[in-house]
Amino acid sequence: MNLFFEESGEFKAGAVLAQQGEAFQVELATGKRTKVKSRDVLLQFTAPEPAQLMQDAKTVAEEIDLDFLWEVAGQDEFGFNELGAEYFGHEPRPHEAAGLLLRLHGAPVYFYRKGRGRYKAAPEESLKAALAGIEKKKQQALVQAQYVDELKAGRLPESFRPIAVQLLFRPDKNSIEYKALEAAANEMQTTPQRVMLAAGGIASPRQLHMAKFLQEYFPKGTGFPALSVPQPPALTEAPVRAFSIDDVTTTEIDDAFSVTTLEDGKVRVGIHIAAPGLAIRRGDAADAVARQRLSTVYMPGDKITMLPDALVDAYTLGEGRSCPALSLYATLDTADWRVLATETRAELVPIAANLRHNDLDQLVTEESLADGSGEYPHKADIAVLWQWAQVLEKGRMEKRAAFGLKPEQTNRVDFNFYVEDDVVSIVRRKRGAPLDKIVAELMIFANSSWGKLMHDCGVPGIYRAQGASGGGWGARMQVRMLTHAAPHQGLGVDQYAWSTSPLRRYTDLVNQWQILACAQNGVTAPLVAPFKPKDADLFAIVSAFDAAYAAYADFQSGMERFWCLRWLTQENAHFVEAVVLKEEILRLVDIPLVIRLPGMQQLPRGTQVRLELIRWDEVDLNVEARLVEVVNAQAGTADVADEAEPIDDEIATTDAETDAEAGAEAGGQAAGTEANVEGSAESVQQ
Structure with missing residues (x-):
């Protein structure tokens, strides 16, 4: 005797032994x-043999017309043998019964299983819907296969064009376009990004990196809503001729300076900061835009501003006009450059000139300042500021020493990026030049002085602090953002509140509101300041800014790395000089490209070597290199002591806190960022 039976969801046949x-x-x-x-x-039979039965049953199953079988079955539940008699017109033979059962079981769209060997025909409407779904999937499979073929051939299917970026970074994984892209990438043994680049869905690796960032942080685009430019209140014009010092590409000019000689021989230095806070109010439309973005995003050759261009144009300290500004005046005794008094007030400041580093760096040197040589705008004023800046720096270094820290390194090298028509220029320049130092020291002085003003008035602000806070050395020296005054040991100041860049950082705009309240209301400022003590919203701003600023800095570093690789291509630079930063980490001499060389022999920090760059990839931002020779094993560390740069190329090395705080290694990035540099324990230890 033989049996046809079901075991673990499968139909089998065999001979009975016992x-x-x-x-x-x-x-x-x-x-x-x-x-x-x-x-x-399910069946007991004597013939044919079990193996033959299974073979014959499969043949019968393939010959059964499902549509006809469904019509024969009716709407009542049935057993397969019962249906077999009606379908075949006779009592089904074993292989026919088995074949019928295989066909019933293999068509769950047509027949619902109700028990072992028992089924019920699907209702007509359900069957039609299911069949339509099957047909749709078949058609989609054909379309998907066509998409895959086109992508593999380097052609972009038309339906991909409007959703190319979305497919890479925010895909609907159930869509046939996404499935086709994944399938093509798998078959080509590459990534979806490279498939899309090859097919023209993304124009270039540069656009790929931009698109990824924008999808995450600007999914609705970088445009601004319609916004009227708020106007400041009536202001008195200051009797000064101020000037700014910036890179040639700067458009958001936040700071300017003036020098006035008083009748008693003393000097009054004015530090003038653009004042959008006079017109923008907490909670208004412009504030909502600024708070959403939190900072201008910088990258070589481009930027995404925190505020609309029209608003920036209205409040930037542009040459040849009187601009709303928040001014900090310091009266100095030129005998020893002591600060005798300070005063803060809102006013209109005439801007006589926008000076540019690119024009003056070769003229304004320590030597020319010492002997009075050279001719350039505001020469006498710059000489005064240079004298005071040196005194300010010396005072900060003494304060650092009092905190138990070593002096700052002043021999670092900076790199400025300039991009035009997709061609990049990377300009090498040393930090600590006189104009750098002037701007740096005066900005630190302003941020520290205004931080003290808020503290003295009992008004909360957004401070940056570095120093003892429990934990190990590294934890203690991390920079923290607080809403109360605390020392910044790395800078050598008792308090430090970002206040000098309100056109491009939201924290500075918030602090400007608070400083204005202090300047205009004195001890009653806590009653009228936009943010009151322990305001939960202020803590929320600090948290959001920290996260956004770090993300923007990472993006900028990535784009600077991209342009470093593009520079290698432009220069066909296959053999380059590099210096050892530490262990397997090196930085090229001519550009701020940091690379890792696994397995490299141990060399002292600062050793200069020659590398062969085998290949580099603008998509993954990777570089493959090998060590050719050790050029100078006794090299000094002056060039590599600190591998850090500011958050934006636009302000280069003139941003105050950047210039003074820069010090840590970039940790593999093309350039450091103000955010990670400032908080590095390494920079302090050096």
């Missing part, structure tokens, strides 16, 4: 033996 009660010992065609319970037996 029976014990409700169980059979069965031998399959393969020779395997199994125990079958009587409830699992």
Whole structure:
């Protein structure tokens, strides 16, 4: 006797060897033996042989027309043998019954299973819907296969064009376009990004990096809503001729300076900061835009501003006009450059000139300042500021020493990026030049002085602090953002509140509101300041700014790395000089490209080497290199002491806190950022 039975969801046939009660010992065609319970037996037969039955049953199943079978079945539940008699017109033979069962079981769209060997035909409407779905999937599979073929051939399917970026970074994983892109990438053994680049869905690696960042942080685009430019209140014009010092590409000019000689021989220095806070109010439309972005995003050759161009144009300290400004005046005794008094007030400041580093750096040197040589605008004023800046720096270094820290490194090298028509220029320049130092020291003085003003008035602000806060050395020296005054040991000041860049950093705009309240209301400022003590919203701003600023800095570093690789291509630079930063980390001499060389021999920090660059990739931003020779194993560390740069190329090395705080290694990035540099324990230890 033979049995046709179900086991673990499969139909099998075998010869009975023995029976014990409700169980059979069965031998399959393969020779395997199994125990079958009587409830699992569907047919008992003597002929044909089990193997032949299975073969014949499959043939019968393939010949059965499902649509006809569904019509024959009716709407009542049935057993397969019952249906077999009606379908075949006679009592089905074993292989026919088995074939019918295989067909019923293999068509769940047509027949619902109700028990072992029992089924019920699907309702007509359900069947039509299911069949339509199957047909749709078949058509989609054909379309998907066509998409895959086109992508593999380097052609972009038309339906991909409007969603190319979305497919890479915010895809609907159920869409046939996404499935086709994944399938093509798998078959080509590459990544979806490279498939899209090859097919023209993304124009270039540069656009790929931009698109990824924008999808995450600007999913609605970088445009601004319609916004009227708020106007400041009536202001008195200051009797000064101020000037700014910036890179040639700067458009958001936040700071300017003036020098006035008083009748008693003393000097009054004015530090003038653009004052959008006079017109923008907490909670208004312009504030909502600024708070959403939190900072201008900088990258070589481009930027995404925090505020609309029209608003920036209205408040930037542009040459040849009187601009709303928040001014900090310091009266100095030129005998020893002591600060005798300070005063803060809002006013209109005439801007006589926008000086540019690119024009003056070669003229304004320590030597020319010492001997009075050279001719350039505001020469006498710059000489005064240079004298005071040196005194300010000396005072900060003494304060650092009092905190137990070593002096700052002043021999670092900076790199400025300039991009025009997709061609990059990377200009190498040393930090600590006189104009750098002037701007740096005066900005630190302003941020520290205004931080003290807010503290003295009992008004909260957004401070940056570095120093003892529990934990190990590294934890203590991390820069923290607080809403109360605390020392910044790395800078050598008792308090430090970012206040000098309100056109491009939201923290500075918030602090400007608070400083204005202090300047205009004195001890009653806590009653009228936009943010009151322990305002939960202020803590929320600090948290959001920290996260956004770090993300923007990472993006800028990535784009600077991209342009470094593009520079290698432009220069066909396959053999380059590099210096050892530490262990396997090196930085190229001519550009701020930091690379890792696994397995490199141990060399002292500062050793100069020659590398062969084998290949580099603008998509992954990777570089493959090998060590060719050690040029100078006794090199000094002046060039590599600090590998850090400011958050934006536009302000280069003139941003105050950047210039003074820069010090840590960039940790593999093309350039450091103000954010990670400022908080590095390494920079302090040096």
